[in-house]
Amino acid sequence: xxxxxxxxxxxxxxxxxxxxxxxxxxxxxxxxxxxxxxxxxxxxxxxxxxxxxxxxxxxxxxxxxxxxxxxxxxxxxxxxxxxxxxxxxxxxxxxxxxxxxxxxxxxxxxxxxxxxxxxxxxxxxxxxx
Amino acid sequence: xxxxxxxxxxxxxxxxxxxxxxxxxxxxxxxxxxxxxxxxxxxxxxxxxxxxxxxxxxxxxxxxxxxxxxxxxxxxxxxxxxxxxxxxxxxxxxxxxxxxxxxxxxxxxxxxxxxxxxxxxxxxxxxxxxxxxxxxxxxxxxxxxxxxxxxxxxxxxxxxxxxxxxxxxxx
Numbered sequence: 001x002x003x004x005x006x007x008x009x010x011x012x013x014x015x016x017x018x019x020x021x022x023x024x025x026x027x028x029x030x031x032x033x034x035x036x037x038x039x040x041x042x043x044x045x046x047x048x049x050x051x052x053x054x055x056x057x058x059x060x061x062x063x064x065x066x067x068x069x070x071x072x073x074x075x076x077x078x079x080x081x082x083x084x085x086x087x088x089x090x091x092x093x094x095x096x097x098x099x100x101x102x103x104x105x106x107x108x109x110x111x112x113x114x115x116x117x118x119x120x121x122x123x124x125x126x127x128x129x
Numbered sequence: 130x131x132x133x134x135x136x137x138x139x140x141x142x143x144x145x146x147x148x149x150x151x152x153x154x155x156x157x158x159x160x161x162x163x164x165x166x167x168x169x170x171x172x173x174x175x176x177x178x179x180x181x182x183x184x185x186x187x188x189x190x191x192x193x194x195x196x197x198x199x200x201x202x203x204x205x206x207x208x209x210x211x212x213x214x215x216x217x218x219x220x221x222x223x224x225x226x227x228x229x230x231x232x233x234x235x236x237x238x239x240x241x242x243x244x245x246x247x248x249x250x251x252x253x254x255x256x257x258x259x260x261x262x263x264x265x266x267x268x269x270x271x272x273x274x275x276x277x278x279x280x281x282x283x284x285x286x287x288x289x290x291x292x293x294x295x296x297x298x299x300x
Contacts, residue, residue, distance in 0.1 A: 011291050015236030019244050023280050031273040105267035116267055
């Protein structure tokens with residue numbers, strides 16, 4: 001058994017090791033950069049491609065959004081968000097549960113509503129009139 | 130009336146046979162359940178790698194494209210997003226193989242080519258997904274999963290192909 005595994009290692013040439021190491025580097029790089037999510041600050045609600053509304057996550061509130069099939073209820077609960085009711089058939093959006101990190105997203109395709117959390121890095125801290 | 134004749138040479142027969150095997154493998158793969166949705170081993174690519182190394186790159190391109198089109202027609206996904214995903218993956222990996230075809234075979238074996246092609250496959254699919262199917266930056270969150278699976282299955286497919294080539298050269 002060990003001999004057979006060693007036979008496979010003999011197939012790998014020096015250039016292959018180079019490619020394998022490059023590939024591992026890419027894996028480490030991508031996981032580090034793409035899975036490093038800070039806590040979210042704001043919630044953006046999209047209908048198709050347009051931003052319908054932006055809310056702060058630091059509140060406890062239920063929003064009702066009209067999608068293309070019907071009403072979707074979105075719960076915001078002090079830093080986390082979920083879909084609590086939706087008119088779609090499979091309810092994937094509800095089963096996804098709570099999200100709380102920046103760039104996390106829940107999409108409801110039948111109703112064409114999606115929400116995503118935005119991190120603290122914004123252009124402006126606040127806007128006053 | 131003149132008869133138009135098509136000269137069928139041995140090469141065409143080879144392409145047909147290899148494409149048939151590749152189509153059968155991708156049909157088997159379609160019906161196998163996958164633990165992570167969207168991640169597939171791509172066992173049909175074993176045949177394409179085998180074709181490229183046993184014969185030449187031109188024949189590999191033929192087999193790969195025939196596989197994509199025939200599988201699309203058989204599964205009823207022809208011209209649907211699924212079909213374009215598999216087409217762009219196939220085209221990108223073929224392009225990468227064309228670009229890297231001059232790598233010295235003294236230092237680089239099938240494993241390198243398979244890994245490069247599998248990464249290009251993921252890149253091609255991701256470009257289609259990002260710009261057409263799900264135009265949202267959130268999908269980049271899934272990219273590491275696909276890169277890791279490309280690495281694993283690229284390696285496994287290459288090892289299986291080199292074993293196949295060894296068995297075939299002994300006969």
